[in-house]
Amino acid sequence: MEASEPKIEDCAVPVTSTIRALEKEIAHPIVYQLVRVDGDGRLVPATQDEIMVVEDLLEDDKCESKLVPDTRQISESCITEGYLLERNSFQVTEEKSNVLVDPVPDLGKIDAPEKVAVHGLAPLSELSNVDQSVRTDVCSHSQDAPNEDAPNEDTPNEDAPSTSASGSSWKPDFSKLEGKICLDDLPVKELQETFKATFGRETSVKDKQWLKRRITMGLTNSCDFSCTTFIIRDNVVMKKGEEQICHRVKSRISADSEDGVANSNFRGSLSDHDNRIKDDSDLSGADVCSSAFESCNVTKDLNTEQITAKRARKPTKRYIEELSEIESRETSEKLALPDKISRYQFACPETHIRPAKNVRSNVRPLVTRQDSLGGSGVQIPFVSRIRRSRPRENxxxxxxxxxxxxxxxxxxxxxxxxxxxxxxxxxxxxxxxxxxxxxxxxxxxxxxxxxxxxxxxxxxxxxxxxxxxxxxxxxxxxxxxxxxxxxxxxxxxxxxxxxxxxxxxxxxxxxxxxxxxxxxxxxxxxxxxxxxxxxxxxxxxxxxxxxxxxxxxxxxxxxxxxxxxxxxxxxxxxxxxxxxxxxxxxxxxxxxxxxxxxxxxxxxxxxxxxxxxxxx
DNA sequence: GTTAGGG
DNA sequence: CCCTAAC
Structure with a gap:
């Protein structure tokens, strides 16, 4: 599909790894560098023009985020960790933490590098080694960070705005994380509280499974959290010391066991994809986090050793459809997709289906996917259950x-x-x-x-x-x-x-x-x-x-x-x-x-x- | 290209 | 009749 298109850069997936000094108003600006992945995989530094373009895009993006209360929900689906930023001190605003990738280059402006706001997270395995003392420097989510030194644990953000996207000063509150917390045991209300503590905003979702997944994922993806001494395993937040086998566990994010509903659905519909199962034990954080990039051929510098097991069979249409159904069911609870979002989808041109690994992790990198079916090669938000067969010809x-x-x-x-x-x-x-x-x-x-x-x-x-x-x-x-x-x-x-x-x-x-x-x-x-x-x-x-x-x-x-x-x-x-x-x-x-x-x-x-x- | 099966 | 997976 993608390859068939007459493209200049031979299927290059333009990806930015860093963007430089875009946020003037930020106390500790993120230092990124804008690059473009060339056809042969080389990283080409961005030209000044390209940077300008990206700056504009980011400006738009910021405005957009303010309009969209829950952009984060989308971004969570898109977030792909695996980048270890060069600096050990970086600041990520709420907006910036959204990974916004436009994977389908507009043919009209291929030279313009794709805008990617990289989630400021290194692979968890690495981040967890970061000294806690740098925590606030590393992972403050606030733009001006007024109380970055002391996340008030007594008043857990009761006054936090329900939508933190607009540059609030919210910081994750991990005060609840003293000791072990088993998410499975928490009632919905508690889960909602935890959700709020994790994301800094209220949620009205009553679905325990959803809440647990969100919380787990949110914590796992959170710098703040990963800088603590807690880890997550099987819906249980615990001290690292208490975890013996934490090596691969911390990467599992919220894997099968907690993912009752959705995963059972996947299981049912994916029973023919056997290698999924066998990957179970192979999963590592880097693998999970980079799988999306892997699909995008951006993994060259990233943990390539993990990229081994590829799915042998392409999933059936039915699989894709059912996947979409599940996803749409989940996302439908959250928000209506703003139009803007669709432009920022993270989708991999190479794969119109996500690797099964992505399914298993709760990172949902593909909001949309390439639909090669029907020969259109058009990117569509979801594969809804449309008529499968082609229209009547004559x-x-x-x-x-x-x-x-x-x-x-x-x-x-x-x-x-x-x-x-x-x-x-x-x-x-x-x-x-x-x-x-x-x-x-x-x-x-x-x-x-x-x-x-x-x-x-x-x-x-x-x-x-x-x-x-x-x-x-x-x-x-x-x-x-x-x-x-x-x-x-x-x-x-x-x-x-x-x-x-x-x-x-x-x-x-x-x-x-x-x-x-x-x-x-x-x-x-x-x-x-x-x-x-x-x-x-x-x-x-x-x-x-x-x-x-x-x-x-x-x-x-x-x-x-x-x-x-x-x-x-x-x-x-x-x-x-x-x-x-x-x-x-x-x-x-x-x-x-x-x-x-x-x-x-x-x-x-x-x-x-x-x-x-x-x-x- | 053919066959088997589901839709 | 269409679609697709397997052969």
């Missing part, structure tokens, strides 16, 4: 075939009598069948009077048969011209839905008898060479349906045809019997039904292939 012929307001049945009836019906190109045989379902008629099905089947001849045939019947048989013998001659429309019209005629059914059944079920190509070649509109898949499908119908109908095997008042073509019972017989021979009989078969056996041996089937 419905114009269909419209032509069904002119005016005449409904199908009427048209068919008319054509049955009126030779000069509008659809002369249609085989009248088709119309014969359809007639049986027409309103005015008794449900007498019209059986093709095939010479070989006396059974059919025994059936009562309605008046109009004689005419049509001939046609039907003619089709049976040499319908090629009729079928193959589509119409004056040019090219063969491939109707998207052409009801199966009895004749075709018979041919199919005979074909199955002759070549065996499953040899659809063979059957198509021989028996349906004159029916180009029946593909082998069609034959298979029809056979499947016949099979089903036959066993449904068999219990009440009247000699009559199914006189159900259905619009579909009723299949004569004898044919169904034969279907069943063939199915029996070919071992296609459902075990349940196989017991009660063999009763109508005799009635079905009328066809030419009866002898064959007999000795078979």
């Amino acid at each position: 419905f114009m012929p269909l419209l032509k075939l069904q002119p005016s307001g005449m409904d199908l049945a009427t048209r068919q009836v008319r054509s049955a009598f009126d030779i000069s019906g509008p659809q002369e190109d249609d085989k009248r045989n088709n119309d014969l069948i359809k007639t049986s379902s027409s309103p005015g008629w008794t449900q007498q099905p019209l059986i093709p009077a095939c010479e070989k089947d006396e059974h059919y001849s025994g059936m009562k045939i309605v008046e109009l048969e004689n005419d049509i019947e001939v046609n039907d048989c003619s089709e049976d013998n040499s319908d090629d011209n009729v079928v193959t001659v589509p119409t004056q429309k040019g090219g063969m019209r491939r109707k998207h839905h052409r009801p199966w005629t009895i004749n075709e059914v018979v041919k199919l059944v005979e074909g199955v008898a002759r070549y065996g079920a499953g040899r659809w190509s063979e059957i198509k070649r021989h028996a349906f060479s004159s029916c180009p509109y029946r593909t082998s898949v069609d034959l298979k499908d029809k056979w499947r349906n016949l099979l089903k119908a036959s066993f449904v109908q068999l219990p009440a095997e009247k000699g009559i045809l199914n006189s159900r008042k259905q619009a579909s073509v009723p299949i004569p019972a004898p044919i169904l019997s034969r279907v069943r017989e063939l199915a029996d021979m070919q071992g296609q009989i459902p075990p349940v039904i196989s017991a009660c078969k063999s009763s109508g056996h005799s009635s079905s041996d009328r066809s030419v292939h009866e002898a064959r089937s007999g000795f078979l």
Whole structure:
């Protein structure tokens, strides 16, 4: 998708690693450097113009954040740690902590480097080694940091604004973290409190799972927290000393165990992606944190040794859809996406699906994804459950075939009598069948009077048969011209839905008898060479349906045809019997039904292939 | 390209 | 009939 686009930089994913001195008003400005990842992976320092562009973008972004109360929620989905900034003293404002990546370069301005406000976090494994004394310097979330020295633990931010995005002086309050806290044990209210302490804003979310995930993730992603002596394991916040096996635990963020709801869903829908599971033990912080970047080919400098297990199989569309459903369900609780956000999505052009690892961690780096399906290559916010198949290609012929307001049945009836019906190109045989379902008629099905089947001849045939019947048989013998001659429309019209005629059914059944079920190509070649509109898949499908119908109908095997008042073509019972017989021979009989078969056996041996089937 | 199966 | 995974 991406690669197919004529791009200048050969799929380079422009990523900024650092931006320099953009925040003049900040006490301790972040020192970034703006670079662009070149096609070969080199980091190209940004030009002055590019920096200007980014500055503007950041300005916009800041304004935007003020308008959007809960930008952080999005950013959390986008945040990707894994960057160890060069300086050990950096300041991250709320706005700046949002990772805002526009992964799809506007072709019009490819030279402009993509704006990336890097989350000021090193991998947790490293940050946790940071001396606490530098904590406030390292991780203050406030712009002016008035009380950066003493996060007041007695008054846990009761006056903190509900939306901290606009440069509030909120600081995380970890006073609650004295001792162990098991998030699982907390009631919703407590969780909400903890949420507030963690994020500095109120939440009305009652979903415990969601709260726990948010808190865990928030703490894990928080510099402040990681600078403490606490770690998180399995929804339990505990002192580092108490944690024995903390090595990989601290990286697991909130992994499966806590992620009850969502993860179980993932499990269900992902059961075929086995390697997911096996990755379980391999996960490390760097792996988790960098996985998103990894997908973006930015991992060159980052923990590349972790990048090993790749998913072997591409996920199915269904997987993507279900994933989207889960995500949308989660995000729907939070906020409506501002338009701006969509421009800042973090999505990896290389992968329209996220690696499974990302799913498992609660970092949700992809708000949107590349949708290569349907060949559009367009980036869409979510893969909603839209119609999967491509739109009907040639419905114009269909419209032509069904002119005016005449409904199908009427048209068919008319054509049955009126030779000069509008659809002369249609085989009248088709119309014969359809007639049986027409309103005015008794449900007498019209059986093709095939010479070989006396059974059919025994059936009562309605008046109009004689005419049509001939046609039907003619089709049976040499319908090629009729079928193959589509119409004056040019090219063969491939109707998207052409009801199966009895004749075709018979041919199919005979074909199955002759070549065996499953040899659809063979059957198509021989028996349906004159029916180009029946593909082998069609034959298979029809056979499947016949099979089903036959066993449904068999219990009440009247000699009559199914006189159900259905619009579909009723299949004569004898044919169904034969279907069943063939199915029996070919071992296609459902075990349940196989017991009660063999009763109508005799009635079905009328066809030419009866002898064959007999000795078979 | 074909087959099997789900939708 | 469409779509897709597997073969």
